[in-house]
Every structure is written in structure tokens, then in C-alpha cells.
Amino acid sequence: MRTWRVGTFSMGASLVFLGLFLFLSRFMGFDLVHVMTAWWPVLLIVLGIEILLYLFFSRRQEKPILKYDVISILFVGLLGMVGILFATLSATGIMGKVEEVVAREERSFELPDFSYQMDDSIKRVVLRTTGYQTTIEATDEKEVSMFGTYRTQTANEAKLIKSADDYVYANKKGDTLYVNVKTLPNEFGPFYSHQEVAATILIPNGVQLEVIGNGNDITLNPRALENDWSINGASSIDIKVAEDSDLTIGADGVGQVNGKDGTWQVTETSDPNKGIERNAVYQSGEGNYHISITNTHYVSLNVK
Numbered sequence: 001m002r003t004w005r006v007g008t009f010s011m012g013a014s015l016v017f018l019g020l021f022l023f024l025s026r027f028m029g030f031d032l033v034h035v036m037t038a039w040w041p042v043l044l045i046v047l048g049i050e051i052l053l054y055l056f057f058s059r060r061q062e063k064p065i066l067k068y069d070v071i072s073i074l075f076v077g078l079l080g081m082v083g084i085l086f087a088t089l090s091a092t093g094i095m096g097k098v099e100e101v102v103a104r105e106e107r108s109f110e111l112p113d114f115s116y117q118m119d120d121s122i123k124r125v126v127l128r129t130t131g132y133q134t135t136i137e138a139t140d141e142k143e144v145s146m147f148g149t150y151r152t153q154t155a156n157e158a159k160l161i162k163s164a165d166d167y168v169y170a171n172k173k174g175d176t177l178y179v180n181v182k183t184l185p186n187e188f189g190p191f192y193s194h195q196e197v198a199a200t201i202l203i204p205n206g207v208q209l210e211v212i213g214n215g216n217d218i219t220l221n222p223r224a225l226e227n228d229w230s231i232n233g234a235s236s237i238d239i240k241v242a243e244d245s246d247l248t249i250g251a252d253g254v255g256q257v258n259g260k261d262g263t264w265q266v267t268e269t270s271d272p273n274k275g276i277e278r279n280a281v282y283q284s285g286e287g288n289y290h291i292s293i294t295n296t297h298y299v300s301l302n303v304k
Contacts, residue, residue, distance in 0.1 A: 013046045114146040114164035123175040124208040132197035137221040138205035148199035236298040248287035251280040251299045259301035
């Protein structure tokens with residue numbers, strides 16, 4: 001007569017149940033993660049039933065001995081531990097994050113339009129940018145506005161930014177309007193997603209502008225500028241000006257300047273700590289309005 005070892009039946013039944021769950025998940029649209037999270041209690045039920053059946057059929061023996069198939073029980077226990085691990089990760093929210101990361105796709109969205117109506121009491125605008133690509137243009141309109149696109153990794157088509165308040169903040173103090181551009185919401189660690197922003201900011205040409213960069217790339221299009229601009233802390237600046245503009249552009253302490261021969265008047269200084277620094281000046285027309293550039297590595301000038 002063959003000896004019944006507890007665990008053999010449980011292992012076989014566990015594989016059958018697991019196979020059925022996986023089969024149904026494939027053809028009935030069940031979430032595989034939820035299947036792995038939910039099915040493991042069946043192991044305990046099957047193992048308990050097997051022990052009860054063994055005790056029932058061996059009740060006529062004077063001294064029934066409960067024997068175990070160690071290898072089968074270890075295998076069943078391993079499957080159970082995997083299920084418990086999935087359940088624990090699901091309860092802590094980690095599994096949901098992992099599913100989200102796996103399902104991510106790169107999508108592009110439009111930034112909600114931002115506008116701030118100017119009045120005659122505002123003489124200066126202080127713009128604090130982030131590390132994103134930014135284009136700043138002068139405009140005849142009497143408002144500060146911002147628009148553009150952003151690209152991010154998302155698991156669905158839901159937009160990351162719902163309104164302009166999510167990415168820009170404006171506050172008037174005295175005769176100055178402070179405009180702070182915010183970074184897009186993101187997560188650190190393994191769930192970090194790559195993001196790109198390309199924004200255009202329109203500044204009324206009759207107000208003074210002070211730009212505080214954050215090591216980002218900035219494009220300047222001053223057009224018919226009628227006041228002074230200053231830009232500090234950008235990584236690189238690309239300036240597009242018209243030949244008939246009335247500008248003086250000064251780039252102090254920059255690492256490299258670029259433009260047509262004769263466009264810049266460049267002087268070089270040597271610093272033991274900073275190396276070679278260049279001071280460059282460009283003038284168009286009478287040069288009544290000034291664009292001052294400081295703490296920037298690379299400056300390029302394109303005269304149309």
C-alpha cells in the first residue's frame with residue numbers, strides 16, 4: 001500500500017489553481033498582479049484540507065503517523081511567500097507605483113495659458129525661471145503672458161498640469177511684479193519620470209525686466225524693446241535681434257560668445273580661479289536700451 005505524504009496533493013492542486021488563475025487572467029482581462037496577490041490563500045486551504053483528509057482516512061489505524069513530503073511543502077511555501085510578498089507590496093502602495101511605472105508612456109501636453117494684466121503702476125518685472133527651456137519675448141501687449149508645451153511620462157492620458165496656477169505664480173509688490181515659474185510635480189528615487197518644458201513668456205516692451213536663471217537655456221527675442229533687461233544665472237543664452245534695433249548688449253564674465261565676425265567687441269581677462277573670462281559688447285543703432293548678461297557660460301547672437 002502506498003504511503004500518503006502530506007504536501008504532494010497540495011503542490012499539485014496549487015499548480016492547478018495557479019494555472020487556472022493565469023489562464024483566466026489572460027482571456028478574461030484580469031490584472032495579473034491582482035491575481036498573484038489574491039490566489040495565495042488557496043494554498044492554505046488546500047494544505048489544510050489535505051491534512052484533514054489524511055486524518056480522516058487514517059482514523060482506523062491504531063497509531064496514525066502524519067508524514068510530510070518536505071520538498072512539496074517547501075515548494076508550496078515558496079509559492080505562498082511569493083503571494084504574501086505581492087500582497088504586502090500592494091498594501092504599502094509600492095506595487096501600484098511599479099504598475100504605473102511599467103505602463104508609462106511619454107506624452108506631450110499644452111501648458112494652460114497664463115496672463116497677468118499690467119497697469120501703469122508696474123514699472124519692473126522680476127522673472128525667476130526653473131531649469132526648463134525658456135523663450136522670452138518683448139510684446140506691445142500690456143500683459144505678462146506665458147504658454148508652451150511640456151512632455152512627461154504618464155500611465156494615462158490625464159494631464160499633469162490642470163491650471164496655470166500649477167506652474168507659475170505672480171505677485172505684485174509696489175511697482176514690481178514678481179513672476180515665479182514652478183517646477184512640474186515629480187517623484188524622487190526609482191519612480192522619477194523624465195520631463196521637458198518649452199515655454200514662451202511675453203513681457204511688455206515698456207517695463208524693466210530682471211531674469212533670474214536656474215542654469216537653464218534661455219532664448220531672448222527683444223524685438224522693439226523700450227526698456228532695460230538683465231539676465232543672470234542662465235546656462236546659455238541665444239539672442240535674436242533685428243539690425244535696426246536700438247540696443248546695447250553687454251555680456252560680462254561669460255565663457256564663450258558666438259556670432260558673425262565683428263558682431264561682438266570682446267575683451268578677455270584671466271582669473272587664476274575661473275580661467276579665461278570674456279566681456280562682450282554689441283551695439284545696434286544708438287544703443288539706448290540695454291540687455292545685461294551675467295553669470296552665464298555661453299552667449300550666442302543672431303542678427304536678422
